[in-house]
Amino acid sequence: MRIVYYTPGVTGSGHIVQGISIGNALLRNRVDAEYTILSSSPFAELADRFSMEHREIPLEGEKELSRENFSSSFLYKSLAELEPEILLVDLSWYMIQRFIEELPCKKVLLSMQVSDAFFNVPLPSGRLTFDPGMYDHVLKTEPFDSSIISEQINPIIIRNKEEILSREEAMAQLQVRGDKPVCLFGFNGTPGEFERTKKMYSYLEEEGYDMIYTTNYRGGLFPAVDYFNAVDLLICGAGYNAFWEAVYFEKETIFVPMRRRFEDQRRRVEECLEYQFEENGADQLVDIIYNL
Numbered sequence: 001m002r003i004v005y006y007t008p009g010v011t012g013s014g015h016i017v018q019g020i021s022i023g024n025a026l027l028r029n030r031v032d033a034e035y036t037i038l039s040s041s042p043f044a045e046l047a048d049r050f051s052m053e054h055r056e057i058p059l060e061g062e063k064e065l066s067r068e069n070f071s072s073s074f075l076y077k078s079l080a081e082l083e084p085e086i087l088l089v090d091l092s093w094y095m096i097q098r099f100i101e102e103l104p105c106k107k108v109l110l111s112m113q114v115s116d117a118f119f120n121v122p123l124p125s126g127r128l129t130f131d132p133g134m135y136d137h138v139l140k141t142e143p144f145d146s147s148i149i150s151e152q153i154n155p156i157i158i159r160n161k162e163e164i165l166s167r168e169e170a171m172a173q174l175q176v177r178g179d180k181p182v183c184l185f186g187f188n189g190t191p192g193e194f195e196r197t198k199k200m201y202s203y204l205e206e207e208g209y210d211m212i213y214t215t216n217y218r219g220g221l222f223p224a225v226d227y228f229n230a231v232d233l234l235i236c237g238a239g240y241n242a243f244w245e246a247v248y249f250e251k252e253t254i255f256v257p258m259r260r261r262f263e264d265q266r267r268r269v270e271e272c273l274e275y276q277f278e279e280n281g282a283d284q285l286v287d288i289i290y291n292l
Contacts, residue, residue, distance in 0.1 A: 001031070001032060001033040001085055002036075002082065002083060002085045002086070003026070003033050003034070003084060003085070003086045003087075003088065003289065004035075004036050004037075004038050004082050004084035004086070004087050004088065005018075005022055005035070005037050005038065005088040005090065006038045006075075006079075006087065006088065006089055006090060006095075006096075007019060007037070007039045007040075007041060007092070008039070008040045008059055008090075008092050008095050009039070009040070009091070009092070010040055010041060010042060011189070011260075012043075012190060012216075013046060014188065014189075014239055014241045014242075015041055015090055016037065016039055016041040016043045016044055016046055016047065017043075017046065017158055017223070018090060018110070018141075018240075018241070019037040019047070019052075019054075019090070020050055020158060021156045021157060021158040021282045022035075022282050022285060022286075023047075023050065023052045024158060024159070024282065025280065025282035025283050025285065025286045026286060026289075028160070028163075028283070029290075031289070034053075035052070035053060036053045036055060036082055036084075037052060037053070037054040037055070038054070038055050038057065038078055038079070038082065039054065039055075039056060039057075040056065040057055040058065040059040041056075044056050049222060055078060055082075057074040057075060057078050058074055060073050060074060062123055062124070062125065065095060065098055065099075066098060066125065067098050067099075070099045075096070076099055076102075079096075083105075084103075085105050085106065086105055086106045086107075086108065086289055086292060087103060087105050087106070087107050088108050088110060088289075089107065089108065089109045089110065089135075090110055091110065091111055091112065091114070093109055093119070094128050094130075097128055101134070106136045106292045107135045107136055108137045108138075108285075108289070108292075109132075109135045109137070109138045109139065110139055110285075111139065111140050111146075111148075111149055112141055112142055112240045112263065113140075113142055113144040113240075113263055113264065113267070113268055114146075114263055115262050116146060116147050116148060130148060132149075137151060137288060138150075138151060139151050139152065139153050139285070139288070140152045140153075141153055141154075141155055141156050141240075141281055142155050142240065142244065142268070143271070143272060143275055144268075144271075153281040153285055153288075154277040154279055154281035154284055155240070155247075155277070155281050156280070156281040156282045156285065157225075157245060157248050157282060158223045158241070158245070159223060159226065160280050160283075161249065164225055164227075165227060165229060166229060167229040167230050170226065170228070170229050170230035170231075171230045174212055174230055176212075176230065178230075180208055180209060181208065181209050181233065182209065182210045182212060182230055182232050182233070183201075183209040183210065183211050183212065183231070183232065183233040183234070183235060184214065184221075184224065184227065184228075184231040184233070185201060185211060185212065185213050185235045185236075186214045186215065186221070186224050186234075186235075186236050187215055187236060187242075187256075188215055188216040188217070188239075188241075188242070189237050189239055189258050190258070193237065193258060194215040194217065197235075197237075197256055198213065201235055201254075204233075209233065212227075212231075224245070225249060228245075232252065233251075233252050233253070234246055234251045234252065234253040234254070235256065236253065236255065237256055237258050238255040238256065238257040238258070238265035238266070238268050238269045239258065239260075239263075239265060240263075240268075243255065243265075243268055243269070247272070247273070247275065247276075248277070248280075255269050257269055
């Protein structure tokens with residue numbers, strides 16, 4: 001079975017992390033698949049840490065992906081070469097809208113929390129409107145109200161609970177003794193967020209915390225969840241991966257919501273903190289894939 005996960009996401013590392021999470025679930029569930037991450041992400045090297053197949057292409061725009069020109073685009077030619085039997089599209093439906101009917105594979109759209117406005121794109125050539133009928137499944141991967149999406153799976157997490165390091169192993173790798181509480185401070189969103197937010201919480205060192213600072217912009221701890229058993233306090237943004245990892249692993253967390261165009265991180269914190277789940281959405285997705 002040939003499966004391609006496509007993400008054009010270039011903001012932060014979250015989009016590529018979701019692709020890695022799905023690849024892990026395929027391996028965990030022993031699915032016989034040729035799995036490839038196709039992306040424009042500057043963090044694609046993270047896939048190398050999991051020995052996961054990936055291919056990078058330039059981020060293309062309306063001109064390259066128009067009806068007249070799509071056949072010569074990097075995106076279309078890459079998909080034609082990879083010949084997926086199943087295509088998983090990370091959020092950005094508009095990138096393949098002009099040629100989706102040319103793709104003979106099964107198609108699944110994965111959507112985190114976005115406003116309904118995300119599904120109508122005004123372009124100089126005319127408005128592009130999402131058509132869920134073009135997909136075999138349209139899945140929201142967290143709870144949120146949407147007039148577009150009706151199917152929901154649990155959040156997609158990079159590891160299951162039993163797969164991360166023990167407390168002793170994590171402490172050894174973090175080089176902490178355990179005589180002080182450990183605070184993991186991690187931000188992987190837009191450039192500069194790590195530095196700006198770090199200043200706000202520098203006082204915790206004076207209050208007796210062993211501070212562990214990490215960002216994927218500087219080759220930080222990845223995946224950070226591997227070290228959660230040694231962490232007493234987590235400080236992070238409220239983007240999709242950071243938020244749901246903290247909830248899934250039940251970590252005491254200070255969330256710092258960041259402003260995004262279509263995603264409301266503050267709303268995620270306000271509405272989803274009480275959401276509980278045991279089954280990783282990545283494993284639920286594998287079940288859906290297997291039955292396509």
